Amino acid sequence: MSTDDKDILDSTDTGIALQDAGHTEQDIKDGLSINLDGHVTSPLGYKAGGLHCGIKRKRHDLGWIISEVPAFTAGVYTTNLIQAAPLQVTKESLQVDGSLYAVLVNSGNANACTGMQGLEDAYEMRRMLAEQLEVEKHQVAVVSTGVIGELMPMDKISAGVKEMKEQVAQTTVLDFEKAILTTDTCTKHIAVECVIDGCKVTIGGAAKGSGMIHPNMATMLGFITTDATVEPAALDLALKHLTNKSFNRITVDGDTSTNDMVLLMANGLAKNDSLSPQHPQWDTFLAALELVCKDLAKKIARDGEGATKLIEVQVKGAESEQIAEAVGKSVVGSSLVKTAVYGTDPNWGRIVCAVGYTSELKSLDPNLLSVWLGEIQVVDNGLPVSFNEEEATLYLEQENVKIYVDLQMGSHEATCWGCDLSYDYVRINASYRT
Structure with a gap:
């Protein structure tokens, strides 16, 4: 991932492998509560789900994350010079005001190397969900992963987005985690809680990745949500800083892909004072975020295609x-x-x-x-x-x-x-x- 920006962040390396540290499903480490069954809807104000729309033959292939309120969002992206259409559209969305209501993800088709038609399809995916949620187009991110060089089956995507309206209440976060997978053998998730300004703050995460994994991002996607209130510039710095200590330090096979990114959403519903490097508990937030990033990164590495160790x-x-x-x-x-x-x-x-x-x-x-x-x-x-x-x-x-x-x-x-x-x-x- 591209994380060239230098920052003034400083955090303790808390990335000890959870299983090695003897953690149970819910444990305490340095004032942080770790929930290995946690996920992107563990923080306040997020819903997530997924379904099968027909891109794949049988498995879930369309997923979403929705925040109740606009969430400031930071992103880091693949360093591959060939970047897929959804990645370009998401970058453009975040350049407007840096906030998102929702993320729409499909697996099975990367929408990469698909020319102007691919770009138009990515815009159309963004428009469809924004219209359904009655939000501005730039408040929706679009993410794709799968086979390169094939046009998106937009009729199936359209039907899936329409079906999503009826399925939002029925589907669960596990459906989302399944919908983002390609050759993965398992879902990957975690949540960490801490207390900031007397308020419980939660950070949840999900990821996919199994092959084409190499330092500086590859065929992996990461989605991190938090109910913390964080200043936009600080959110961006935190993600870039910790990406260099986590997602940019894994490798499976030396290949770097065209689509991949990590998005960090912060909707502020925990009601803490706005976080920045000047906040007295900034290091607490960083330590919790670092645990999430490193845990997801290690789970991706462990789930390398054909891996046993x-x-x-x-x-x-x-x-x-x-x-x-x-x-x-x-x-x-x-x-x-x-x-x-x-x-x-x-x-x-x-x-x-x-x-x-x-x-x-x-x-x-x-x-x-x-x-x-x-x-x-x-x-x-x-x-x-x-x-x-x-x-x-x-x-x-x-x-x-x-x-x-x-x-x-x-x-x-x-x-x-x-x-x-x-x-x-x-x-x-x-x-x-x-």
Whole structure:
């Protein structure tokens, strides 16, 4: 995702894997209440739903989020230079006054590389929902995901939007979460609560993503809602800042797609004082938002096409956070590292190799490099460490695998996430359109 803006935000890294931290469905962490069953309608004033309109053969393919009142909205978008029509229309909508009433999402068709007709179709989708909700056109965002290069079946979309009017009361947020999926094997959601100015503030999220996932956004969509009152500029800064610590630190296969975005809506119904970096509880809001973003990002990485394991790479001792992040991406994105993890082969040479070819790393002292597989050290100051192969193999059989890299060249660190690479990845992508 494009998040080039620099900001003055500062937040503690609270992105500990929830399962590793022993969290239950509802738990407390640093004053934040985490609900793993939470979702985009957990905050006050949001409705969401979905249905099957016929883009796909059987599964849900049209979903929506609606706020009772206009919600200030921030967005981050794919860095692919080819950007789909819905993404262009949503950007345009947010440039008017930065607020949305609703988001309309379809899966099964990306409406990308479809020329002027695709752009007109995206505008028409926006118009249809705005007219039904009796709001301004620019207060509706349009989002699509699926096959590239096919025109939208607008007759089916139109029928679906009309059916939505009758279905709004009957469908649930789970229907929305199902409607945004493509090759995903599961829905992805979470909610976090905190108290700001004596008011309960809730942040909820949902995401889709399984393949074509690479740092700087890929074929993933993220939808985050909150009832907090947040100044528009601060909302934008917060999303960009935390995107760089979450969605921009995951990779599945190195491909970056044409459609994808994360939208953050804030409707203010919690009635707290307006949040900005000057607010005394700004860091509380950031910590809650960071938990949501990182949890969704890790769930996307874990659900990589054909994946059996989540890989977390923690890099420390870098000269800058950007270099630490680049090294982490290089390791977690390496096909050789990913296949070694899949095959439970503690081949640390592949990790060292991936560190060494990191393009952003202009200098490296190999004699300072140390590497661990979980708690098992395999490299110490550039030299191999004698370790128990069976113990290391057993560790790599776990669902969550952590790799630690210490460059010993500075004081900065970063964590990135990905997944292993299995035979099923080829099978799934070889038959994506059939």
